[in-house]
Amino acid sequence: MRDLLRRPVWPLVALLLLNLAVMPSFFAVRLQDGRLYGSLIDILHNGAPLALAALGMTLVIATRGIDLSVGTVVAISGAVACTWIASSPDPASPGTALTGIGLALALAAALGAWNGFLVARLGIQPIIATLVLMTAGRGLAQLVTDGQIITVNNGFFAGISGSALLAVPLTVVVAAAVYALVALVTRRTALGTLVEAVGINPEASRLAGVRSQSIVWTVYVFAALCAAVAGLMISSNVNAADANNAGLWLELDAILAVVIGGTSLAGGRYSIAGTLLGALTIQTLTTTIYSVGIPPEVSLVFKALVVILVFLAQAPKVRALMRRRRRRRDDAPPPAATAVPAETAGSGR
Amino acid sequence: MDRSALVEMTGISVAFGPVQALQSVDLRLHPGEVHALMGENGAGKSTLIKTLTGVHPVDAGEIRVRGEPVAFAGPAAAQAAGISTVYQEVNLCPNLSVGENLLLGREPRRAGRIDWRGVRRRAAEVLGRLHLDVDPSSPLGAHSIALQQLVAIARAVEVEARVLVLDEPTSSLDASEVAELFRVVRRLRESGVAILFVSHFIEQVFEISDRMTVLRNGRLVGEYATADISRRQLVSAMVGRELEVLEQLDRAPAEPAADAEPPVLAATGLGRRGAIEPVDLAVRPGEVVGLAGLLGSGRTELARLLFGADRADTGELTVGGRPVRLRTPRAAIDAGIAFSPEDRKAEGVVADLSVRANIVLAMQASRGWMRRIPRRKQDELARRWIELLDIRPADPDALLGNLSGGNQQKVLLARWLITQPRLLILDEPTRGIDVGAKAQIQALVAEQAREGTAVVFISAELDEVVRLSDRVLVLRDRRPVAQLAGEDVELDRVMELIATGGGARA
Known part of the structure; x- marks a missing residue:
């Protein structure tokens, strides 16, 4: 029980069980037209953009940074791809869609490099540096779309979120592939350790010869690329680019996912698996709000309550309190590591 | 029980996870005495101090102050019992004045507002008692580290401290500053304060202390009167082995042909x-x-x-x-x-990285992140160097x-x-x-x-x-x-x- 509480699995499990109680068919998955359908599949499908954004955020946070521009990059990437497709002479061809996607990714990489430049090169505090793009970038997206919602009708582009690979939605496949790739790269190379070293003690890392600047630079570019892919998924889902609302506040959900996953905002040690759990938890929470039928006007309050509950349960002080209560209930006090009372202190001898 | 002891700690044990930091350690502090706590790094000095000052709870053992058993819930409780601590690094606010620092958090008040004139008067009084010639309204940061240290001590004794813990107070001071510090310490000793003094400088310990307790590997080696123990005995009590390592290193000068x-x-x-x-x-x-x-x-x-x-x-x-x-x-x-x-x-x-990761960090950095040092090689390097340099604990997975x-x-x-x-x-x-x-x-x-x-x-x-x-x-x-x-x-x-x-x- 204690282990379960320490790991961030239980909120997800609890939410899923709540859904099951409300709707017994919640876990049902069916195959239709070569694609899987069901509430669980929806959670994965709808959660893919957040999971990707949170993955990029994890590495940024591990280097002691933060990236507030994630949501904006989502909007920009959708805007660039859709505008390119809509304004091209051949708006339905796969080639046009591919070029648009390529443009969106390239621009996102450039924006990530800009963030990296401000943080790594100029030494501006990450929260300020990325705030610049967070606010200015929405303007950029509106400039691209000319303030309009751009709708596209391109089968290839729609396929990003609409098609399936071996019955699994492509969004889920892509997100899973990126997670697997990052897990592999950080484990098989020294990147993971060096990212952590830079996050834990930047100056010591520099003096040990770690190329901190390029590592920091890399993670911001990677975070922007993740956000861009998320943006393509989101705009493909609705076949439109909404510069004002696409990815709005996504960076905050991404940060929340990272924190629920157990990565400290102070940087250093991080957990990719934890972030994935965090993202799925947040998405499941959103789904729960609909499935349990929580009125929309209190949905944010409900979300806030769940988040507070999760953090309280993870807080060391609360955990210590619960341990002590459990021990008292068990009526068999083992040598206490944290308790001071004189009666337990005497029992150790 | 020793009637004259102001603080009596007996059988103190503390563990951090699997690491037994202290095992059944005793410490007695007497009023009007400077008591040195000696031991190598990792001997458990800091842990013992922190149990006395309420930072760490004890797993086993008893702390008595003036004969009464106590269990401090935190540093504030220890301070309320008259135990004050001055740490190695000065924990004061350099941007505030000397007087504000002295009385921070316990300023004299009048009708709910801080009585600034009272602050200055009280600060001057405290400084005067220690014969420190400082203007209480000057910013603390304008003074030397040594003086800041003395202000920290003055702050510690301002609360009518009966026990003063000085953790490595002299490590960043020069000789004349140390003399000044010792003058203050002696004055406090005369006024009946029990002082626990931790230092690596053996000469200073012999100069100032009346009694000492030696720890090694979390265990008590013994308590000695300073007058009864020689430097050599003290060092071997701390190190716990004969001192072949300390023998004069006779370095042959570099080859004269080196010029070529x-x-x-x-x-x-x-x-x-x-x-x-x-x-x-x-x-x-x-x-x-x-x-x-x-x-x-x-x-x-x-x-x-x-x-x-x-x-x-x-x-x-x-x-x-x-x-x-x-x-x-x-x-x-x-x-x-x-x-x-x-x-x-x-x-x-x-x-927050392991000993192993820290050992290979520079080598890994110069290879670049693409070419990770294979895990087996890392383990081998870590094991070899842990053994070669006698790093303790000998655990490559321990966090540095x-x-x-x-x-x-x-x-x-x-x-x-x-x-x-x-x-x-x-x-x-x-x-x-x-x-x-x-x-x-x-x-x-x-x-x-x-x-x-x-x-x-x-x-x-x-x-x-x-x-x-x-x-x-x-x-x-x-x-x-x-x-x-x-x-x-x-x-x-x-x-x-x-x-x-x-x-x-x-």
Whole structure:
């Protein structure tokens, strides 16, 4: 029980069980037209953009940074791809869609490099540096779309979120592939350790010869690329680019996912698996709000309550309190590591 | 029970996870006595202090104050019981005035507002009692570290402290400042305060303490009256083994033929405005060059220039005869230079990574992130160096932040030695670490030099510099004063040069 509480699995499990109680068919998955359908599949499908954004955020946070521009990059990437497709002479061809996607990714990489430049090169505090793009970038997206919602009708582009690979939605496949790739790269190379070293003690890392600047630079570019892919998924889902609302506040959900996953905002040690759990938890929470039928006007309050509950349960002080209560209930006090009372202190001898 | 003891700790045990930090340790403090707590790094001194001051709860054992058993829920509870602590680093606010710092959080109030006149009066009173001549309204940051330390002590005793814990109060003070501190400590002793004094400086302990308790590996070795114990006995009680490691390191001077070889590193007119005036320095293979000088003399600044940690704005550097520009530490590392910085915690230790990861960090960094050192190789390196340098605990998976200062230093040395540098720059590698580890590190430096590594050695302890170095560059007020070689490398000469700058000689 204690282990379960320490790991961030239980909120997800609890939410899923709540859904099951409300709707017994919640876990049902069916195959239709070569694609899987069901509430669980929806959670994965709808959660893919957040999971990707949170993955990029994890590495940024591990280097002691933060990236507030994630949501904006989502909007920009959708805007660039859709505008390119809509304004091209051949708006339905796969080639046009591919070029648009390529443009969106390239621009996102450039924006990530800009963030990296401000943080790594100029030494501006990450929260300020990325705030610049967070606010200015929405303007950029509106400039691209000319303030309009751009709708596209391109089968290839729609396929990003609409098609399936071996019955699994492509969004889920892509997100899973990126997670697997990052897990592999950080484990098989020294990147993971060096990212952590830079996050834990930047100056010591520099003096040990770690190329901190390029590592920091890399993670911001990677975070922007993740956000861009998320943006393509989101705009493909609705076949439109909404510069004002696409990815709005996504960076905050991404940060929340990272924190629920157990990565400290102070940087250093991080957990990719934890972030994935965090993202799925947040998405499941959103789904729960609909499935349990929580009125929309209190949905944010409900979300806030769940988040507070999760953090309280993870807080060391609360955990210590619960341990002590459990021990008292068990009526068999083992040598206490944290308790001071004189009666337990005497029992150790 | 001892009637006269003010504080009596018996059978104190504390464990951090699987690590038993203290095992059944006793400590008694008497009013009007200075009691020294001695032990190597990792012996459990800090843990014991922290149980006394309410920072750590005890797992077993009893603390009595004036005969009454107590269980402190936190530092505030300990303070309320009359136990005050002054830590090594001054924990005050440099931007506030001396008086505000003295009374922070307990300012005299009048009608709910702070009575500033009362603050000044009370502060002057407290300072006067310790015979400290300071203006209470001057900003704390304007004063020397030594004086800030004394203000911290004054703050600690302002609350009618019956017990004062001084944790390494002298580590950043010079001789006259230490004398001033001791004057205050003696005054407090006369007024009946029980003082617990922790220091690595054996001479100071013998000068100030009446009684001492020695810990080793978390266990009590014994309690001694200072008058009854010799320095040698004390050291062997702390180290727990015969002192072969401490025997004089007889270093044969570097081969005279070394002149023929090009220096590993040669600096001509190397300097940086505001940090260090231009310096000429050459280090040959197998040679130990000491940098001697007081704190702030420019010794650290010079070392940082040699490593590219800061950029020089004048002068030239050659490595192995070829001119180089060290714009980053990375460039210096690629040229075969290693640097163990003075401020271990801020610039060396990656606390939340394992000992293994810390040991291979520099090697991994120079290979680049793509070419990870295979896990088996990492394990092998970590195991070998843990054994070679006697790093404790001998666990490659332990987080470096959980090791004691001396063991952290050894890990940092291992980090560089596995890269097989041609030049090893060591800035205060033995500061704040215990006798045993110190001797091991000195022996290691001598051995590296014997194997042909060039070494630049910096230490505030001049006898250490003199003992290890073939040549000594003396620095004073950010300027090179003289270079001594051969017979001239002698403690008195170095001290005289530091004191007078060589001007008063002849």
